Amino acid sequence: MKLTQNNPIGIFDSGVGGTSIWKEINQLLPNEDSIYLADSKHAPYGQKTTTQIIDLSVKNTEYLLSKNCKIIVVACNTATTNAIQHLRATYKVPFIGIEPAIKPASLNTITNTIGILATKGTLNSQLFASTSNSLDNKVTIVEQIGEGLVELIESGKLVSDEMTTLLKKHLSKFSQLNIDNLVLGCTHYPYLIPQIKEIIGNDIAIIDSGFAVAKQTKRVLEDHNLLSNRLKTGIHQFYTNTEKNALELLLNRIDVSIKYLDF
Ligand code: DGL
Secondary structure: OOOOOOOOEEEEEOOOOOHHHHHHHHHHOOOOOEEEEEOHHHOOHHHOOHHHHHHHHHHHHHHHHHOOOOEEEEOOHHHHHHHHHHHHHHOOOOEEOOOOOHHHHHHHOOOOEEEEEEOHHHHOOHHHHHHHHOOOOOOEEEEEEOOOHHHHHHOOOOOOHHHHHHHHHHHHHHHHOOOOEEEEEOOOHHHHHHHHHHHHOOOOEEEOOHHHHHHHHHHHHHHOOOOOOOOOOOOEEEEEOOOOHHHHHHHOOOOOEEEEOOO
């Protein structure tokens, strides 16, 4: 198959969280068409083994390639840190991934202590280990698994008493340990920023990689001569293999199509 400039950008996540990345891409590249896969039936990926995460990432990639996507954005830290090397070695299409931004946070920190909230699968991955080992060793990384957060967002309970209780539990460590930068290492978490700020206050910088991923997507499309040359606004198709509610809630737009797909 020949990839051409006006083919869609393919994006997948274990569920609805990758829409935080889709929004950044759409804002930066409004003329690009896109296809987004929310594999919510298999969320959370963060509790699965590396082999399972690779298998699911392959399934999602195959579907997006069957729709002639010109580039695949793995809008999931867990899938990126566990599967992107396999995907890049298997398929010719360019892949963009997302990893927790601990490097920029380590350059920003004054207290030399940064926090990271991510899934178990991301924090246990080899890619995360090698990035953390490459940081200046005077920087301490305080890790916290965001257990249960993805599940609540997937079930439409983004703002709920359960969410407040769980967030307070997960964030308590950070307030005690003098961190000045908190890295959000999961694409579901940017939707929690207002609630996180209410708990930890405004003195801790919250770092997420969404805009950086959009810029990288643009750069790679340019390098491959694959940027759309259309002048009209892109067409966007969203697919989910569960109920549409959580996607509708987060997208909050009527100009995109959301369909059920059994995948
Ligand atoms: N959005 C995914 C991520 O960035 C969530 C992972 C999961 O499903 O556990 O890691």
